[in-house]
Amino acid sequence: MKAITNVFRAREMPVFLALVVVVGIAGIANPAFLSAAGAIDILLGVAIVAILAVGQTFVIVMRHIDLSVGSLIGFTSFIIGDLYAQGYGLWGGLAAALGVGLIVGAANGFLVAYLKLPSLVVTLGALYIVRGVFNDYAFGRTITAAMVPPEVAWIGLNRLGGIPYLFLIGLALVIVSGLVMRRVKAARDLYAIGSNPAAAELAGIPVARRVFGAFVLNGAITGLAGAVMLGRFNAANANSGLALELLVIAACVVGGVTIAGGSGSVWGAFLGAILLQAITRTIGALGIPQFWQQAFNGGLIILAIAFDKYLNSRVKTTTIMGSQND
Amino acid sequence: MVLSSPDTGRPVLEMMHVAKSFGGVKALVDASLTLYAGEAHALLGENGAGKSTLLKTLAGVHKADAGDVTLHGKPFEQGSTKASIEQGIAVIYQEPSLFPDLTLAENVFIGRQLTSGGLVDWPAMERESRELFARLGVNLDPHQKARGISIADQQIVEIAKALSTDARVIVMDEPTAALSSKEVERLFSVVRNLREQGSAVVFVSHRLDEVFALCDRMTVMRDGSTVGSALIADTSEVDVVRMMVGREVSELFPKLPPKIGDVVLEVKGLSLEGQFSDISFEVRAGEIFALAGLVGSGRSEVIRAVFGIDRYDSGSVVLNGQPLPPGKPAVSMASGIGLVPEDRRQQGLFMASSIARNVAVTLLKKLSSWILLRKKREESTAEAWAETLQLKFATLADPVERLSGGNQQKVVLSKWLATEPQVLIVDEPTRGIDVGTKAEVHRLLSQKAQQGMAVLMVSSELPEVMGMADRVFVMREGMHMGTLDRDEADPEKIITLATGGVVTR
Amino acid sequence: MIRWNLTWDKGVGLFLIFAVLLGSLLSDNFANASNLSFVLRDVTEFAIIALAMTFLIISGEIDLSVASTLNLSSASLGFLYRAGVPFEVAIVGGLLVGLACGLFNGWLVTKLGLPSLAVTIATLALYRGLSYALLGNQPVNELPEFWIGIGYGRIPGTFLPWSTILLVVLAAVAWFVLHHTRYGRWTFAIGVNAEAAKFSGIPVQRTKLMLFAMTGLMSGVAGVVYTLRFASASPDGAVGYELSIIAAVLFGGVSIAGGIGTMWGVIAAVLSLGVIRSALQLAGFTANSLLIVSGGLLLISVIAPKVTETLRNRTRAESKDNTKKTIREVGNE
């Protein structure tokens, strides 16, 4: 019980409240929104961004960023289908996806952790390179439904007790990662690194190894998430995953995983992803004209960031008059 | 790793003939340090003498190029902060290195979180840190995030961290630099406690009075080498200073007779919620006006508001009869106020930028013809100031981060003196700089005051306040407690005012 | 670090020369006036925004909304023109919209204290969305012939596009302001240490606000150039330009951490990327390989200085003549 109160303490609560408000407004305006089908809509839509947001959280809490995820997930979703079609089976495809994810993650991690290069630049470079290699590999080919491993397609189509498997995969990842981030020493180091990098070195934390590890982990999660994306769309082409990275980062930021590092949780990122999805859907449900929807979406993201900032600025630092020290 | 019983006969730690170079620069030439269990050991020396490098070698940040280090008679594993911690070394740095986003409990146990069944055990960490805080006599909430807690409390958390590792060697690198005298007392009792429990405490401080009050033995370093060790009881402050600088230091507070003029700066009823309220004072030309009080009494906040870094809720700041707009440092600067801030590295300097650029940053408008910036004039100005203040440097294009603390402070001073301010505000002008430079800074301020500049000084060092100030304005918890003239000010009166007459809580 | 930085800029300049030589070797259609005009025209919008982005990144901020701002400016121009406003007035309207976008970003960052990366991801969506709100699914075409001629045509008697004049003027101004005025110094100072800048009497927030506004305005200028060059205004133009522009600025030696960079490094970088794209394209490389080259160059731009720095430190440590007896703590004193 305490774990649960901990999870929703302070940082994630505003996001959760915002979500409740958004869904409430949508539900009042359009009761169909609150139906099971409406909820499933959001859950199904949120899976990919939620999974990537979890991986990204590992990186952002360290005060780093990984822009290469959109290119990478597109590439691995294509690879899984392509290798299956070529007769390597599901596991061959997954192994290759994991392998590519690990390689990209390790390359990013090496450059950032050991050469101490800025992650934004490194992963921006990786974004281009992976997309270029991917596009060259795909070159006008598409992965059609027939090339998708049936297990992957099945996962994308089916549900357990009414809840899509894809969402359950995301949820499972969040639960496990949430526990890891809270209760595993190495993961706590990530927060320390993001909170005060210099002090982390002095405290005996193996900073480079942790940074490397987090990038590799994010690469691996993203690589495997290719299967989720393939299951979701049952198709892939050279544009798969394009520009997804900014959406993922937006989900993290909205979910209280601050760009400055050191704070935020996978639960927050997860809720952020759901909130963004709910906002998108709510705008439709409210009957806002199509051409205005994206503008509303952008405006609401700004409000979400500002709201988060406002709530956090209310946490007063110790003041001089009447503080416990004087 | 834990020593079963304190053995005063055999040294706990021996560092013998340690040498260390960075690139071509020799930071340590021949440094030695011997520590015994149950002693408080002062490590003294001017900035640049090699103290920090020696301590960082002990902390595992650096690895010595040559020399032997043994701990409990066994070779000491160098070059890893983790290994140092595991071998029972705890280092409390000059600038506390806490993690603002983590709770105090986790800060205490960072890198060594308590676990049960492989998972981090939060309740246990909170319980134990609560106990540690209690042992140190503070009432801190382990649940609280470290962001925003006072420097003194940060210091305490660092000490709790050291205690939690059962460290047998505890290094404190200028722990008192940012503490008020009451907090210093609290720290000292903690150190004495540690000593009694058999830990060896290395204490680095530029305040010799503290060293003599607290320590048993001392080691003095100069130019990367150990000059000597002695029992505190056998030495005097004068001897120590001579050993540190290798020469006689004439006068620490070369106060010149003041020529007090008209009121230049008037602060009227300045208030900022939660920080200070109803602060009023006048500073005259040629006067050194000190704001005294404990750290955290709101002195720095007042001068930040005066200069315009922060806004204030009510009141006014008047310069030469003209009110200054709140929250506009640029206007204050243009009107003739300068501010040498408290935190040199964060607020005073652009560490990665060149000396010339640092000096010229306040003069850019003067150095421009219309909008064109004259780079030649910039260099010549910087050069002139470097000469005036006897700055030690290789080239003006060097980044200031390569300078020693004292020289860095000279750069900050020159950038403000170069604006020829009518009022110069200095916040802890000699914090963390060595004895020699300290005297130079004091002489400079005194000279400038005599030439008619008004100096508004914040200082936590009572000797400095006593030695320099013409008037002392004492604050406590954001309020004005009283103003003392030079001849009526003595340490006791200041402390009584600063603590509201009640010393203990 | 700083000394190397200069060398990196020279490196970019050398790379530009290399790229031109490479292009000439790879294709006999490369090194001629007509191709040069294509390259110049292709980089103009990027370059104009990169000029402003250089200031912004040096000051330690970033703006991801520039492509959306460009497009919103273009869409506003089109919208106004379609609504019957004279074209010249519509151009001014487009510029003002760009300026307003930049001011809004700056306001969110400086007044509300929000991180620019997060804010401008959001305004990226917002400004793009407003473009759609303005134009719907109807792009505006049939712009005045005269202006399209300016946008796509060349200066009579030369191979230079008209927009090159604009670019040269803006680049010269940007170079001068960054390196030869106090405003440039302020920008660097803020990037190195914003707090110290504030304590040094530099109006940090106002300067940042100005830089965001300028970035918006330059995006607006680029939006007008874009509209004229493509003879139309549509809600979905310039998608994804933001990352390419930032990549170009970083390739030019500007540090993402702020405080370091030169204008001519950025200009050389933008030109290099345009030249190398053209060279590879003419040599028969596919569009996909161009992506890989862009990414690779970006990585090299951060790896190369690092490696050189390491090597230099090593040689410095080994050189015997450097035994000057300066003893100081290199650590943290």
Next chain:
Amino acid sequence: MNNRLFKSGARAFALSAVVALGIAGCASTPEATTTEETSSSTETTTETAESYRIAIMPKAINIGYFSAWDEGAQKACEELGASCDYIGPNEATGPAQVQFINQVIQEGYDALVISAADQNAIVPALQEAAAAGITIVTSDADVAAESADARLVTVLPSAADRIGTAEVDWVAEEIGEEGCVTILSAAATAANQNVWIAAMGPYLEATYPNMSWCGGDLESATFYGDDDATKSVEQFNAILSQYPDVAGIIAPTTVGVLAAAQEKKAKGASVAVTGLGLPSEMAPYIEDGTIAKVGLWNPIDLGYVAVYAAVLGMNGEFDGSVGSTFSAGEGSYEVVEGGIAYLGDPFTFTIDNIATFKEIY
């Protein structure tokens, strides 16, 4: 690993060798090159057609549909003895295409067969290309009508109204001519789709009295998935949540119809989905009954015919004027008002014929 990144590597090296030997090549202006090549191509015998170099430019090289389109183009090139290069950007935008049109001008191609990614943005570049003597045929997607003089002719699948009305008929058949219908389109600015949709509006209202556009008018029934899988799925869901009683969805774009089919299957939604889809991509959904019918012209034919038009145009056997005709392979095509040649009615794919067509494209 394939070698596409460097597909012309050998050529590049050959060229560089040539250049290294004769620096003069560098200095040659494009005008000179162009004149040289056009002079050789003015001869109208079939043998000289071998010297025709034609650029085949899709909206983006990474789109599967255009691979099929290129296949037809290459077939025609082979038959006509022309040498054809498939070049283009990796993102389907006008500005990106302009960079490659510049390349076409620069390299002095004789003809350009292009699917316009933006009906306006590429016009100035096309005009410049035309001025340089390059014969331009648009195919699959044309430039804006007012800029039609920039190209010789355009080869389009079917008359806009034929495509639009056919799709309305398909959906009407499936939903029993009753209920409200929405459209899941490509980008809001996609010219082809906009023309087709414009044709659908009045036709549905006039022909099927019991059917309507959801939300009351065409505009509120139209959603844009930007030819992006994620966005198309999102818009599909937006349709369902905004109009829970929607009976049918027309997706006149291959990306949109594919996304809609998959999402319909994932949700078990009952809405009827139809539109324009590639048989190879849609086969699984038709085979399992998710989709009853989609249609499409044959992109292979489209590319094939366009190359014929270009070569015949260069040979002087065809001038692109209204009423003129040309033949390609077994078919003969007449240019109608607006300088357009139509391929014919779209094919429809159902459970009966999908097995055959999915192997073709």
